[in-house]
Amino acid sequence: MAPKRNRRAGVEDRWYKTIYDEQKQPQRVESSNHGKGKRWRARYVDDDGREHVRGFTRKTDAQQWLDEVTAAQVTGTYIDPAKGKVTFASFYREWSTRQVWVTGTAQAMNLAANSVIFSDVALADLRPSHIEKWVRSMVDADLQPSTIKTRFNNVRSVLRAAVRDRMLAHDPSQNVALPRVRRTEAAMVIPTPREVGALLRGSDDDFRAFVGLCAFAGLRLGEAAALQVRDIDFLRREIQVRRQVQKANGHAVEIRGPKYGSERIIPAPQGLLDLLSAHSAHWRVGTNPERWMFPGRGEHPWHQNSVGYRWRKTRESAGARDLRLHDLRHFYASGLIAAGCDVVTVQRALGHHSAAVTLTTYSHLWPDASDRTRKAADGLFAEATADALRTEDDKTPINQGV
Structure with a gap:
């Protein structure tokens, strides 16, 4: 050498x-x-x-x-001039082989990287104008703002990797404006307790416990499907989320860690535990700790397709055609918030990777300053006027009979 x-x-x-x-x-x-x-x-x-x-x-x-x-x-x-001549596409091909992505992430990254209009542009020649034109092309193609934001963030992760590898001096996507993602409260559907009750009654015997897990523990579809016997502690009244079920390429079933690494322990209400106990006994799930609570064909548990079929059938029976299974998770979150749980408690129960995500999703459900001010003023009014509105003799309201 x-x-x-x-x-x-x-x-x-x-x-x-x-x-x-x-x-x-x-x-x-x-x-x-x-x-x-x-x-x-x-x-x-x-x-x-x-x-x-x-x-x-x-x-x-x-x-x-x-x-x-x-x-x-x-x-x-x-930046080495020779490295700066490497194109975006060639850098992505080499860089992506070193990433430890799950199947869904790899598909999303490939989709975003293949959608750019500067694939053959050398990294040293990349300018914010290239990124802006790409964003504009997605807008012109009528992609949703949320889709554009996701693709942009995925491509930006590639550019930041190029900066770390000294292929780029600066991130050209910095300060590039994106179409605004409008979040409206009306977009979130929160089932009523009566509707959830109808869904439970309309569920087939093998699906009722699944509906209960989503409505009273806030589990995602993949998390509920991946529950094993050992994940439910009936004595401590806890449910442990350790894994999720995902379908890869539309057909292969994968078992992997929960979304965002959100392993967690959820305090379970007794009614839900009773549902799970009845489910285990009726369907003979057994005592094998690694047995699936919702066994599917072969060695795999239920997945998106098998759950989707049962959910559509349940929804039809309950007369709730517009509800999504994920709306039961909103029902659970809204119940925690209404009961006075703080942001961190709700975040941990739902398995969000940060409290910011919880606030972004459910901030409109928490009482704001106006609600607290109004409640405090109501208390002051009641205390201050308790005696003022009564006579000295019989303590009956002064205006009674007026």
């Missing part, structure tokens, strides 16, 4: 060279390159020991270029 060159930099005159006469005095004479090509040559050696050379007509231009390179090396923004 060849020795690594020392880092050095400088500007040299190609047209003249210095020699020493017999008295060892320096003499400036024309070189063999005199009058040929550009006079000034700037060169530097990078961190990997590779030498880079560029010619200039004027010495000031050569020195300015070299100063910029040196400053970039000092500040950590230096």
